[in-house]
Amino acid sequence: MFKNIKRAFLLIIVIAVLAASNGGCNLLKQPQSKQNSGQDQAGLLPGVGPDTVADVVSLASPAVVKISTRVTSRGSSDPLFSDPFFRQFFGLPSQPRQEEGMGSGFIISQDGYILTNEHVIDGASSISVTVTGFDRDLEAKVTGADYDLDLALLKIEPGRDLPFLNLGNSDQIRVGNWVIAIGNPYGLDHTVTTGVISAKGRPISVSDRKYENLLQTDASINPGNSGGPLLDLKGEVIGINTAISSQAQGIGFAIPTSTVRQVLEDLKNNVSKSRPWVGVQVRTVDNELARYLGLDRAEGAVIDGVIAGSPAEKAGLREWDVIVEFNGKKISNADELVAAIKNTQAGQTVNMSIIRKRQLSQLTLAVAEKPQNIR
Incomplete structure (x- = not known):
């Protein structure tokens, strides 16, 4: 019996040595600590750590x-x-x-x-x-x-070095990632709100300004937040808080850093991007308009108005003309026409196809630079 006990004791020792040399049995292996993997987890889980948001805010707020x-x-x-x-x-x-x-x-x-x-x-x-x-x-x-x-x-000319924020990669942010907004809503400086990315690539219109590629978030954004940073959990800026929905709660929008990077050097050097301008007000042809104009299908952008002295007026465009092709691109709706105009350069001459009184016609138009007094 003593020999059996001795064998059992030796077997336990052997198993323990083997387990130690192999990193331990999988069933007994303890999970690795995530305390030092904050960057790997950033933007993925709210439970990165109890102080993650506070730490990001503490580092980012001075900037x-x-x-x-x-x-x-x-x-x-x-x-x-x-x-x-x-x-x-x-x-x-x-x-x-x-x-x-x-x-x-x-x-x-x-x-x-x-x-x-x-x-x-x-x-x-x-x-x-x-x-x-x-x-x-x-x-x-x-x-x-x-x-x-x-x-x-x-x-600004501060006279000394300032803390600053790094621009992150908004293309890598995912819907559902956690974000932090810091700003001055209603003058309450350095107000912090948190939320998630609700959607990407949102197009919205605010007054006469049309945004095409915004991040949507449910982090609270209020008047005064405009221009403040939207941060990921690494403390990098992935958006600039810009607009809120006046018709709903928990819907805010930010300009992604992918857009900022494209124009940052131009802004720094005061280089103005060309703003191609035609000088028409348009809307999409719907079924009702198609019937009124005698069109076979509801396609194209119909002209609601022509600005005096504009390239459109000089080209002979009139109210109720329907633009169906612009610079070789088929136009199905008003948004496609706006996009096609933006892809031209001031001074460029383009060909257009229009429908006027049920007849297809061709026009030539010289795109101009948008005047400063016209928004």
């Missing part, structure tokens, strides 16, 4: 700034002084009025370049930036702006 603007307009805040009869009777001239605006931005280089939205600084006569660690606001100059993309690059 997020508040942007204050002043716009000079004519008139008075008192509605009586806006009445032309009142002004004429009392001989009062229209007085300049200072209007204030607010938004967000973030520093992208230690020497003080700041990214924000174009609509945050549009029309501003002066721009000041509140930077963490400075006891006064810093004056900012616009180095470049793109109305269509709604992007602007500012420059």
Whole structure:
């Protein structure tokens, strides 16, 4: 019996040695710690760690700034002084009025370049930036702006190196990845909200500005958040918070960094992208319009209006003309026409096919540069 016990004891020792040399039995193997794999897990799970979001915010917040603007307009805040009869009777001239605006931005280089939205600084006569660690606001100059993309690059002179954020790769972000928004909604500086990427490549229109490739998120974005960063869990910027849906909650939009990278050098060097312009207002031909115009099918972009002096007027385009081909590209709807125009260059001459009074006609049009006073 003693020999049996001795054999059993030796067998246990042998098994233990083998297990140690092979890394342990799979059934007993403990999971590896994920404490040091934050980057591998970033953007995938909310449970990267209890302090992951707090750590990202702590590192990123000093590079997020508040942007204050002043716009000079004519008139008075008192509605009586806006009445032309009142002004004429009392001989009062229209007085300049200072209007204030607010938004967000973030520093992208230690020497003080700041990214924000174009609509945050549009029309501003002066721009000041509140930077963490400075006891006064810093004056900012616009180095470049793109109305269509709604992007602007500012420059401040801080006198010392600044903390800054890195631009991440928005193409690699996935629907469902966690994101963090930091900004100044309603003037409440450095407000933090979290959420996920709800969708990618969203096209939306806000007023007369048409966005084509936005990130959609349910992280709360409010007035004043515009221009602030949308961060992944590595602390890299994957979008610029831009717009919210006025008809729903939990639907916000951000310009992806893939768009920013394409124009960043142009913004830094104040190089304006060509804005090709035709000078028409169009809408898609639907079934009702097709019947009214006597068309065989509901296809094309119908002209609602032609701007005086525009390339369209010079080419002979008229209201109710239906554009079915532009520069060799078939046009099925208004969006396709807008895209086709954007793919041309100012000064380029293109051929067009139109339907006018049920007859197919050909026109030649010289695309122009869009005037600054036309949005």
